[in-house]
Amino acid sequence: MNSYEHSVSLDLSRCTGCTTCLKHCPTEAIRIQDGHAKINPNRCIDCGICIRICPNKAKKATYSRMDKVMKYKWKIALPAPALYGQFEDLENVDYVLQGLKDIGFDDVFEVSKAAELVSAYTRLYLKTNGIAKPVISSACPVVLRLISLRYPTLREHIMQLLPPMEVAARLARQRAMEEHPELAREDICVCFISPCPAKVSYVRNGFGDYQSEVDEVLSISDVYFNLINVMRREQEPQQLSESGKIGISWATTGGEASAIFNDKYLAADGIENVNHVLEQLDNGNISNLEFIELNACPGGCVGGAMTVENPFVAKARLQTLRRYLPVSQTQLQGEEKEFIPQNIFFDKLPTYLPIQRLSENFGESLRMMAAIQKLHEELPGIDCGACGAPNCRAYAEDVICGRAEADGCTILRSKKLEALLLQKEGTDDSQ
Ligand code: SF4
Ligand code: SF4
Incomplete structure (x- = not known):
């Protein structure tokens, strides 16, 4: 699957990490990491949408001269x-x-x-x-x-x-x-x-x-x-x-x-x-x-x-x-x-490349699915993209699959901090 040669690529020097492409990619192939877009080659279908919508012309097609x-x-x-x-x-x-x-x-x-x-x-x-x-x-x-x-x-x-x-x-x-x-x-x-x-x-x-x-x-x-x-x-x-x-x-x-x-x-x-x-x-x-x-x-x-x-x-x-x-x-x-x-005629249909399969092991896939569901329910559900994933569900999947840090959601982080402060205030008042 990794040997697939794509024609859509990123010019890192032009990318500002604005998240425009992140929100529009139809296969959720893009993440923002370290302030720049990153394309997952296993998910990209070379549709060219990110080329059309990038305000900084950071995505480009590669072809012959x-x-x-x-x-x-x-x-x-x-x-x-x-x-x-x-x-x-x-x-x-x-x-x-x-x-x-x-x-x-x-x-x-x-x-x-x-x-x-x-x-x-x-x-x-x-x-x-x-x-x-x-x-x-x-x-x-x-x-x-x-x-x-x-x-x-x-x-x-x-x-x-x-x-x-x-x-x-x-x-x-x-x-x-x-x-x-x-x-x-x-x-x-x-x-x-x-x-x-x-x-x-x-x-x-x-x-x-x-x-x-x-x-x-x-x-x-x-x-x-x-x-x-x-x-x-x-x-x-x-x-x-x-x-x-x-x-x-x-x-x-x-x-x-x-x-x-x-x-x-x-x-x-x-x-x-x-x-x-x-x-x-x-x-x-x-x-x-x-x-x-x-x-x-x-x-x-x-x-x-x-x-x-x-x-x-x-x-x-x-x-x-x-x-x-x-x-x-x-x-x-x-x-x-x-x-x-x-x-x-072409003789053979292409192989199925399951991008949505979480693990080769069925039991493990079910376990991961349940963990994604649980984390998704804890997230704010506003799909803001600040974590670098296109929506809260994709972020939950990234965390459970080990592709993102568990503390990447800024809203959840500040809510947890707020709860901790309230708890601390409560403890201080009772003393
Ligand atoms: S739309 Fe362009 S500038 Fe914005 S994150 Fe994507 S590639 Fe980078
Ligand atoms: S070419 Fe299409 S599928 Fe590939 S990263 Fe851009 S928007 Fe996503």
Whole structure:
């Protein structure tokens, strides 16, 4: 579990220990210790919320730099469809794709093209006998990690198809090898242009036993500033785009789900809503649905922490852009119309990593649970965060698990002191 390579990190020199991130982390992964935030790597799901809300810009995403990518002989850009929503008045995606070539990429493969393929395969997948329904989309890595950490019974609901980023990576590499047989594997850099840090973690760690086909990940924000310097909209761009409305709609909530052409779906965004839906599903309170699309970021991928534009503005821009596009530019061919190719599946679901288990020993876990409950009842219950934990229950757990000092609650300490003084006064008066 400790070997998981995260993409969200802390710049200690900027952190003032203000507790803003502590209060917002959805998995209670943050504590304030010695005046600074500290992330528990076993709990972090790389959702990027702490990056978005830190007032001091102390949390940051780690990803590749452009100069590293440019050292490869053959560089392929895989733009996430959320990239298109960053530009004002964009009427033609080709301006962006041409721009990617102008900043140094040798080829461009749209993730929205692969998304159209995945949509078509999803429609076939949902017809498969024996799969657990509702099927949960495998596209958002935060959702996948959240399920691995908290909802073991929901793992079998995860759609066992690769997400568009991976399908795009495979097809892009294949195209490069076919068109340029002189290139060796290590000459090619398949580079995803990402809206969020969770995709960086996915690429670094894989999923289950699947290892990513993406070589490097750049952030949309870095690439955006390179692109605006070269995009010349007065010149007609080369025709490069190979996707339509369906593919580009994956950038916003509901885009993936609406492409299954079946209204028995649910689409939710924002980590709190996602958690709520998973809880409901886990408790058996959601039925009669075929498909669930969950996006951890507000508005979908356009709300990722590595974008530049407000997600609602980006969404509005994509709506306008879609007007100029065909529904889809991807048709399944031959056998694919009936069978999903074997290489689109991932074989193994990720292992359950129980963050809430207190001890390997069941009896010991029960004992600890009772001790946490007892301590929690003694605490003031105002969840002030002064102890460095996000709430009184988390602090009680930290104390019983040996991660925090027992006298960390300042309110409880002063109450005890007050009681002692009163007791002493009482003793003095009686003398
Ligand atoms: S939000 Fe968190 S990381 Fe940012 S300054 Fe406050 S405590 Fe530190
Ligand atoms: S990335 Fe998300 S889960 Fe990880 S520490 Fe930040 S807010 Fe918590």
